[in-house]
Amino acid sequence: xxxxxxxxxxxxxxxxxxxxxxxxxxxxxxxxxxxxxxxxxxxxxxxxxxxxxxxxxxxxxxxxxxxxxxxxxxxxxxxxxxxxxxxxxxxxxxxxxxxxxxxxxxxxxxxxxxxxxxxxxxxxxxxxxxxxxxxxxxxxxxxxxxxxxxxxxxxxxxxxxxxxxxxxxxxxxxxxxxxxxxxxxxxxxxxxxxxxxxxxxxxxxxxxxxxxxxxxxxxxxxxxxxxxxxxxxxxxxxxxxxxxxxxxxxxxxxxxxxxxxxxxxxxxxxxxxxxxxxxxxxxxxxxxxxxxxxxxxxxxxxxxxxxxxxxxxxxxxxxxxxxxxxxxxxxxxxxxxxxxxxxxxxxxxxxxxxxxxxxxxxxxxxxxxxxxxxxxxxxxxxxxxxxxxx
Amino acid sequence: xxxxxxxxxxxxxxxxxxxxxxxxxxxxxxxxxxxxxxxxxxxxxxxxxxxxxxxxxxxxxxxxxxxxxxxxxxxxxxxxxxxxxxxxxxxxxxxxxxxxxxxxxxxxxxxxxxxxxxxxxxxxxxxxxxxxxxxxxxxxxxxxxxxxxxxxxxxxxxxxxxxxxxxxxxxxxxxxxxxxxxxxxxxxxxxxxxxxxxxxxxxxxxxxxxxxxxxxxxxxxxxxxxxxxxxxxxxxxxxxxxxxxxxxxxxxxxxxxxxxxxxxxxxxxxxxxxxxxxxxxxxxxxxxxxxxxxxxxxxxxxxxxxxxxxxxxxxxxxxxxxxxxxxxxxxxxxxxxxxxxxxxxxxxxxxxxxxxxxxxxxxxxxxxxxxxxxxxxxxxxxxxxxxxxxxxxxxxxxxxxxxxxxxxxxxxxxxxxxxxxxxxxxxxxxxxxxxxxxxxxxxxxxxxxxxxxxxxxxxxxxxxxxxxxxxxxxxxxxxxxxxxxx
Numbered sequence: 001x002x003x004x005x006x007x008x009x010x011x012x013x014x015x016x017x018x019x020x021x022x023x024x025x026x027x028x029x030x031x032x033x034x035x036x037x038x039x040x041x042x043x044x045x046x047x048x049x050x051x052x053x054x055x056x057x058x059x060x061x062x063x064x065x066x067x068x069x070x071x072x073x074x075x076x077x078x079x080x081x082x083x084x085x086x087x088x089x090x091x092x093x094x095x096x097x098x099x100x101x102x103x104x105x106x107x108x109x110x111x112x113x114x115x116x117x118x119x120x121x122x123x124x125x126x127x128x129x130x131x132x133x134x135x136x137x138x139x140x141x142x143x144x145x146x147x148x149x150x151x152x153x154x155x156x157x158x159x160x161x162x163x164x165x166x167x168x169x170x171x172x173x174x175x176x177x178x179x180x181x182x183x184x185x186x187x188x189x190x191x192x193x194x195x196x197x198x199x200x201x202x203x204x205x206x207x208x209x210x211x212x213x214x215x216x217x218x219x220x221x222x223x224x225x226x227x228x229x230x231x232x233x234x235x236x237x238x239x240x241x242x243x244x245x246x247x248x249x250x251x252x253x254x255x256x257x258x259x260x261x262x263x264x265x266x267x268x269x270x271x272x273x274x275x276x277x278x279x280x281x282x283x284x285x286x287x288x289x290x291x292x293x294x295x296x297x298x299x300x301x302x303x304x305x306x307x308x309x310x311x312x313x314x315x316x317x318x319x320x321x322x323x324x325x326x327x328x329x330x331x332x333x334x335x336x337x338x339x340x341x342x343x344x345x346x347x348x349x350x351x352x353x354x355x356x357x358x359x360x361x362x363x364x365x366x367x368x369x370x371x372x373x374x375x376x377x378x379x380x381x382x383x384x385x386x387x388x389x390x
Numbered sequence: 391x392x393x394x395x396x397x398x399x400x401x402x403x404x405x406x407x408x409x410x411x412x413x414x415x416x417x418x419x420x421x422x423x424x425x426x427x428x429x430x431x432x433x434x435x436x437x438x439x440x441x442x443x444x445x446x447x448x449x450x451x452x453x454x455x456x457x458x459x460x461x462x463x464x465x466x467x468x469x470x471x472x473x474x475x476x477x478x479x480x481x482x483x484x485x486x487x488x489x490x491x492x493x494x495x496x497x498x499x500x501x502x503x504x505x506x507x508x509x510x511x512x513x514x515x516x517x518x519x520x521x522x523x524x525x526x527x528x529x530x531x532x533x534x535x536x537x538x539x540x541x542x543x544x545x546x547x548x549x550x551x552x553x554x555x556x557x558x559x560x561x562x563x564x565x566x567x568x569x570x571x572x573x574x575x576x577x578x579x580x581x582x583x584x585x586x587x588x589x590x591x592x593x594x595x596x597x598x599x600x601x602x603x604x605x606x607x608x609x610x611x612x613x614x615x616x617x618x619x620x621x622x623x624x625x626x627x628x629x630x631x632x633x634x635x636x637x638x639x640x641x642x643x644x645x646x647x648x649x650x651x652x653x654x655x656x657x658x659x660x661x662x663x664x665x666x667x668x669x670x671x672x673x674x675x676x677x678x679x680x681x682x683x684x685x686x687x688x689x690x691x692x693x694x695x696x697x698x699x700x701x702x703x704x705x706x707x708x709x710x711x712x713x714x715x716x717x718x719x720x721x722x723x724x725x726x727x728x729x730x731x732x733x734x735x736x737x738x739x740x741x742x743x744x745x746x747x748x749x750x751x752x753x754x755x756x757x758x759x760x761x762x763x764x765x766x767x768x769x770x771x772x773x774x775x776x777x778x779x780x781x782x783x784x785x786x787x788x789x790x791x792x793x794x795x796x797x798x799x800x801x802x803x804x805x806x807x808x809x810x811x812x813x814x815x816x817x818x819x820x821x822x823x824x825x826x827x828x829x830x831x832x833x834x835x836x837x838x839x840x841x842x843x844x845x846x847x848x849x850x851x852x853x854x855x856x857x858x859x860x861x862x863x864x865x866x867x868x869x870x871x872x873x874x875x876x
Contacts, residue, residue, distance in 0.1 A: 007565075011646060017647055018602060022650055026597075026598045029595070059520030061522060063524060064461045067734055069659050070659075071734060072730045072733070240807060240808040249659070250659040252593060258596075261600075266736065266739065267735075267807060268820045315813075317446070320443070323450045324451055
């Protein structure tokens with residue numbers, strides 16, 4: 001510690017460690033994030049007024065009192081089996097720790113497909129032998145086994161939806177020739193939707209309310225013994241915000257198109273992660289307010305009034321008023337507001353008409369754009385049952 | 391202390407302390423006086439910001455006085471205005487003394503200090519006009535960042551020349567910290583400037599990058615300058631050797647490695663591995679706490695720091711205790727449940743205040759009290775030096791109140807955030823710690839005003855030889871009493 005160059009180099013090296021972990025690593029990962037949500041409805045960048053609103057939010061330092069991030073908590077785990085292993089008994093043992101999943105039609109159907117595939121392979125192996133080695137008896141037996149397997153497969157969950165059959169086909173992990181597909185009641189030529197269903201097929205074993213302790217044994221069995229393939233999805237279970245009604249926690253992809261990401265410092269005002277949905281949708285019936293222009297105007301005006309005078313209507317709020325975002329004029333006794341104006345009744349019983357400036361309008365549009373009500377692969381919408389499960 | 395005892399392999403002749411002080415006089419005093427102005431600005435703006443929260447109807451028609459802008463302004467004024475000026479001034483003086491050489495190129499320092507203050511002023515004006523970049527804990531507009539970068543480069547140039555002007559066999563641990571602060575600042579500023587303000591990185595990657603910049607500025611940059619002062623002044627005043635260089639080295643490297651990682655909130659919308667690494671770093675931070683505390687406590691064994699008669703030592707004592715408290719809070723953040731409870735409450739802000747005012751400002755106040763008179767030589771006229779103890783009492787009181795508000799009253803807000811309570815209850819719980827801490831902020835303002843007056847008194851009485859304002863007033867009075875011109 002007495003050689004100056006070593007001190008300089010050491011300082012650079014020591015700083016580079018945290019720089020790598022907190023700056024370079026996350027930046028590289030963020031570059032690989034895709035706006036695709038998987039349902040043909042990708043995330044879109046903010047444009048127009050909403051984009052300008054981000055600047056208004058920033059220049060007023062709204063992020064010092066409002067957050068756009070959830071209070072952390074524990075995760076529950078959802079296990080999705082994407083391919084069942086060959087040993088039916090072991091697989092049934094593994095999944096049945098969490099319910100009677102092995103009795104579900106998708107599970108049984110998947111193993112019936114596996115039996116068909118096995119029988120078809122046996123038949124093909126016999127038929128492919130050289131003529132002098134071929135045994136007609138064995139071929140007939142294999143053929144009979146195949147027909148029986150097909151029959152059994154068709155008997156299981158007869159009349160089940162096409163989706164169940166295709167899902168079972170997906171998680172069975174086998175592939176069939178075209179003629180066999182038809183015999184199994186599966187479409188010989190898959191369209192894009194059917195192909196996607198098979199590709200994304202999975203079989204839920206837990207619903208996301210289980211803790212890691214609960215599923216640890218299942219994971220080990222599935223992985224080490226049963227040979228199944230699975231996807232492990234953490235679900236924000238005991239997160240206070242989720243328990244209080246938020247659809248899910250905020251994740252990286254929610255900020256994909258934010259020019260300046262402002263997650264917030266303290267939560268003196270409400271969390272704004274999903275404020276857009278609260279403004280745009282009716283809280284009682286869940287319908288989009290935009291469908292009813294009059295109702296939308298009322299909702300917008302309520303936000304404007306809150307910005308102009310947070311204590312308006314006797315509300316208990318400690319938010320400082322943002323009057324400079326509005327033009328105001330005092331109304332006469334019987335005077336009515338003009339078009340575009342909003343009437344606000346002051347505590348000392350006089351009325352003012354306020355007109356939102358471009359900045360106020362932009363801020364409102366920005367707030368409307370703040371939504372995390374769409375399910376993401378890494379953050380599924382949490383069902384109430386999951387959220388309240390302890 | 392190594393500055394007196396170390397012998398060099400082929401050293402240049404060591405300069406006398408008087409000559410070193412004389413070489414530092416203009417640039418360091420300029421930096422100290424600037425710091426005194428900025429610390430008043432920081433505390434005044436902070437009080438104004440808090441007022442707008444406690445009285446929502448307070449000045450609602452002025453966009454530049456809204457809470458978000460005042461909060462950003464207060465931190466910029468403290469961090470870059472006071473922290474930069476006081477820290478760099480002390481760095482230059484300590485490096486000169488530790489190397490036993492006169493300050494090299496003081497003209498560069500003066501030019502750098504002027505630029506630095508122009509940069510901070512530009513930042514304050516920019517934020518007031520709504521130009522803040524949205525990075526809490528950094529908040530420098532792009533143009534201000536560039537000016538600060540150049541200003542720092544000029545000051546660091548002088549510091550590095552001074553540092554390399556003479557070789558010692560042994561580097562005193564304070565030198566490590568000072569070098570680290572000089573190297574870390576341009577790196578942190580460059581990263582924040584380029585990746586958060588000029589060309590922001592994509593989406594959520596800004597969250598850990600902003601956290602790294604803000605945390606590094608606080609823990610590494612301010613932390614290094616403050617700890618350098620503690621490690622320098624405590625042994626010097628009690629006239630003992632530092633207990634262990636090994637412990638000092640361990641604490642130093644651990645601080646540099648972990649400083650930028652710690653305190654990330656557990657619910658942050660970023661990849662889980664970043665959060666887990668941050669929690670691990672917060673947990674390992676206990677080693678920084680142990681290394682620094684053990685070393686300084688062993689050094690000062692049997693000597694009451696806060697209860698000392700020496701005012702500088704008192705300042706250093708509170709500074710040390712505040713640093714330890716914040717380090718312990720940092721370690722506490724590795725406990726997920728605790729972090730979940732307090733992450734969006736006033737607790738983190740309170741701990742930042744304790745770090746800023748309790749640790750850094752106290753260390754700087756104490757150091758300036760020691761250094762500033764020495765820069766004038768042996769005959770110093772500092773008639774109001776007695777008022778300086780009020781800087782200690784008021785700032786110390788403020789720190790205690792803010793710490794109590796943050797760590798004692800933020801739990802109510804934390805629990806309210808976890809439960810389904812009404813908006814009015816939540817607002818009350820959220821504001822309770824702020825209301826208490828407001829008393830502390832008022833004490834900071836009073837303390838910093840006394841500090842400014844005290845430094846101004848020292849300067850006006852001693853600067854410019856016979857032409858200083860006090861001498862002129864005295865001459866006028868003498869002339870008047872002798873029946874001269876009226």
